[in-house]
Amino acid sequence: MTRNTLIRLSGLAVLLVVAVIFPLVITNALDTQIAVLTMIFVAAVAAWNLFSGFSGYISLGHAVFFGVGAYTVGLLTVHWKVIGGTIFALLPLGGLAAAVVAIPFGLIALRVRRHTFVVITIAIFFIFQLMAYNFSFTGGNQGVSTPFFLWTAASYNNPFYYVGLILAVGTIVLAWLIRNSRFGLQLLAIRDDEDRARGLGVRAMRVKLTAFVISGLITGMIGGLWWFFIGQALPETAFDPTFDLSVALMAFLGGFGTLAGPVLGALILEPLQQWEAITFTNGYVAEVSLGVIFLLVILFLPRGIIPTGKEFLTRWQAIRERRGQPAPDGTAPPASGSAVPSSAQTGGVR
Numbered sequence: 001m002t003r004n005t006l007i008r009l010s011g012l013a014v015l016l017v018v019a020v021i022f023p024l025v026i027t028n029a030l031d032t033q034i035a036v037l038t039m040i041f042v043a044a045v046a047a048w049n050l051f052s053g054f055s056g057y058i059s060l061g062h063a064v065f066f067g068v069g070a071y072t073v074g075l076l077t078v079h080w081k082v083i084g085g086t087i088f089a090l091l092p093l094g095g096l097a098a099a100v101v102a103i104p105f106g107l108i109a110l111r112v113r114r115h116t117f118v119v120i121t122i123a124i125f126f127i128f129q130l131m132a133y134n135f136s137f138t139g140g141n142q143g144v145s146t147p148f149f150l151w152t153a154a155s156y157n158n159p160f161y162y163v164g165l166i167l168a169v170g171t172i173v174l175a176w177l178i179r180n181s182r183f184g185l186q187l188l189a190i191r192d193d194e195d196r197a198r199g200l201g202v203r204a205m206r207v208k209l210t211a212f213v214i215s216g217l218i219t220g221m222i223g224g225l226w227w228f229f230i231g232q233a234l235p236e237t238a239f240d241p242t243f244d245l246s247v248a249l250m251a252f253l254g255g256f257g258t259l260a261g262p263v264l265g266a267l268i269l270e271p272l273q274q275w276e277a278i279t280f281t282n283g284y285v286a287e288v289s290l291g292v293i294f295l296l297v298i299l300f301l302p303r304g305i306i307p308t309g310k311e312f313l314t315r316w317q318a319i320r321e322r323r324g325q326p327a328p329d330g331t332a333p334p335a336s337g338s339a340v341p342s343s344a345q346t347g348g349v350r
Contacts, residue, residue, distance in 0.1 A: 020165070022161075027154065034275075038266065038271055040167075040226055040229070042266040044247050046263060048248070048251060048262070051211045053257035053262065054257060055191050058117070060122050061109070062244055063243040064105065066098075066222065066223035066226070069227075071138055073091060075144060078145075087228060088228075092221065096217065098221075099217035102215075103209070103213060105124055106216075109124065111205075132235035160225065183207065186202045248294075250266045250268075252298070252304060253265035253297050254306055258306055260306055264305060
């Protein structure tokens with residue numbers, strides 16, 4: 001195991017420990033509420049990036065899976081009268097419903113290339129939102145409300161936080177496994193050059209659809225958790241277009257297509273959005289700021305924080321080495337003239 005790998009693993013272990021003990025140390029209800037929503041969006045953006053970041057197909061319809069998961073878990077909870085801690089056992093069913101929806105959704109949308117794909121995902125999203133408004137079993141404008149959970153008030157948010165943390169960590173680990181697998185390499189090949197990937201034998205449609213369904217399944221589970229926590233699913237909140245804009249911006253801010261970048265973007269943006277919602281009475285402030293941040297990121301930080309930071313460190317290290325100064329890792333530069341063959345110093349071999 002190399003030194004860099006050991007440092008990375010140690011850093012991840014520290015972050016995980018901090019995440020686990022956070023609600024035990026920070027007991028303020030408002031802070032833990034923001035933490036729950038942050039975990040939900042960390043998992044959501046990691047799931048979104050698993051498809052869009054790895055394949056290059058920007059989806060603005062993942063709110064379909066989010067809403068389907070929320071309504072499925074909500075309706076099952078109400079009709080089956082599930083209460084207590086067993087409610088979280090319904091989350092996989094919400095994910096399964098979203099995965100079933102993702103199959104025909106993907107078969108339609110993934111037949112086209114990237115730019116048209118974006119438009120189709122938006123159109124399908126609005127179809128599902130209209131269905132949520134007009135179908136009787138969804139409750140129409142009234143939506144579906146959660147039952148009252150008889151949990152301790154002082155630690156009411158903790159169960160939601162830890163389930164969100166499990167979903168987030170599980171999704172990140174799954175994304176890492178996929179990225180380092182043959183399946184992940186096929187996704188990356190499609191992102192770089194789909195026609196060439198097809199020529200090399202990659203079954204592009206099958207690979208894209210599989211990633212799309214996996215991403216939809218996880219997003220559906222996240223939607224179910226969100227319903228439990230918020231307490232009500234309405235067509236305009238469960239099928240919310242700003243959800244897709246938020247996860248896309250988080251991914252681009254941190255580093256589109258990377259593993260850590262979208263997570264970093266969620267950890268920055270979601271608390272910021274919650275702070276804006278608390279600080280400003282005008283509900284449109286958060287939406288306007290979201291659009292402004294998106295524009296600034298695309299213009300000035302198109303590769304994201306992590307890729308840009310790595311490039312900066314690489315250039316800085318190269319400059320220091322050229323100036324004969326120690327590199328950031330503490331290693332000394334090669335001695336002057338030591339890398340130059342003696343034959344080159346004397347004009348070459350005669």
